[in-house]
Amino acid sequence: MKRTLLTVTLLAGSISLAACSSNSAKNRTAAELPPPPASSTTTTPPPPPSGPAAGSQADFVASVQSDTIHFDTDRYNVDAQSQTILQSQAQWLARYPMKRVTIEGHCDERGTRDYNIALGERRANAAKNYLVSLGVDASRISTVSYGKERPIALGSDEAAWAQNRRAVTVTVQ
Numbered sequence: 093m094k095r096t097l098l099t100v101t102l103l104a105g106s107i108s109l110a111a112c113s114s115n116s117a118k119n120r121t122a123a124e125l126p127p128p129p130a131s132s133t134t135t136t137p138p139p140p141p142s143g144p145a146a147g148s149q150a151d152f153v154a155s156v157q158s159d160t161i162h163f164d165t166d167r168y169n170v171d172a173q174s175q176t177i178l179q180s181q182a183q184w185l186a187r188y189p190m191k192r193v194t195i196e197g198h199c200d201e202r203g204t205r206d207y208n209i210a211l212g213e214r215r216a217n218a219a220k221n222y223l224v225s226l227g228v229d230a231s232r233i234s235t236v237s238y239g240k241e242r243p244i245a246l247g248s249d250e251a252a253w254a255q256n257r258r259a260v261t262v263t264v265q
Contacts, residue, residue, distance in 0.1 A: 146188075147188045147191055147263075148263070149262065149263045152181075152184055152261075152263050155180075155184050156177070156180040156181050156183075156184050157176060157177045157180040158177045158180075159181075159260055159261050159262070160177075160258050160259070160260045160261075161173075161174035161177050161178065161219060161258065161259050162174070162254065162255075162257055162258050163215055163257045163258065163259070164257070165200075165253070165257065166211070168211065168214040168215045168217075168218045169218065170218050170219065170222045174219075174222075175222065178219060178222045178223055178226070179226060181193075181223065181261055182223050182226035182227065182228050185223070185228050185232070186227070186228075190265070191232070191263055191264075191265060192232045192233070192234070192263070192264040192265045193232065193233055193234075193261050193262060193263055193264060194233075194234045194235065194236055194261075194262050194264050195216040195219045195220050195223075195233060195234070195235045195236075195259050195260070195261050195262075196212075196216060196235075196236055196237075196238055196242075196259065196260045196261075196262060197211070197212030197213055197214070197215040197216030197217075197219075197235065197236070197237040197238065197239075197259050198212055198215070198237075198238050198239070198240075198242060198243070198244075198256055198257065198258045198259070198260065199211050199212050199215075199239050199240045199256065199257060200240060200243070200252070200253035200254075200256040200257050201240045201243065201248065201253070201256070202240075202253065203240070205239060205240070205241075208239035208240040209237050209238075209239040210237070211237075211239070212237030212238055212239045213235065213237035215237075215257075215258075215259045216235035216236065216237055216259050217235055218259070219259040219261070220233045220235055234264070240256070243256045244256060244258075
């Protein structure tokens with residue numbers, strides 16, 4: 093009987109302790125409770141813009157037909173193909189009215205240094221004048237001649253010379 097009484101007492105004590113602990117959980121203040129679970133809806137940031145930055149040299153090259161026009165031997169006239177290229181450049185410049193460009197005049201390796209500097213200047217100015225005729229403000233365009241000093245194709249044959257007779261438009265600002 094003592095044993096039964098002891099078992100009943102322990103059982104009653106356990107039940108009352110269990111009831112007290114569940115009441116204490118109900119009576120906790122909000123400061124004592126753990127934080128609520130994180131929201132299941134998450135916002136993902138938009139992806140970074142792809143491609144070149146608007147108005148950059150990379151954007152210019154990607155947007156126009158070419159940044160380079162080519163010339164015949166000892167010539168600085170803008171042919172029909174070069175006009176099309178310069179028209180696409182003028183359209184890009186119209187989209188970015190604060191951008192300035194430099195037109196670089198280049199020649200092949202033949203001829204004297206002085207002759208090629210002068211010819212490169214005429215080529216750069218021919219490209220500039222055509223852009224101005226399309227409505228680009230002349231104050232946005234500067235020119236420089238490198239003559240034969242900066243070839244892009246090495247070699248002493250017509251294929252290399254043809255690539256080096258050029259005017260290249262480079263954005264400045």
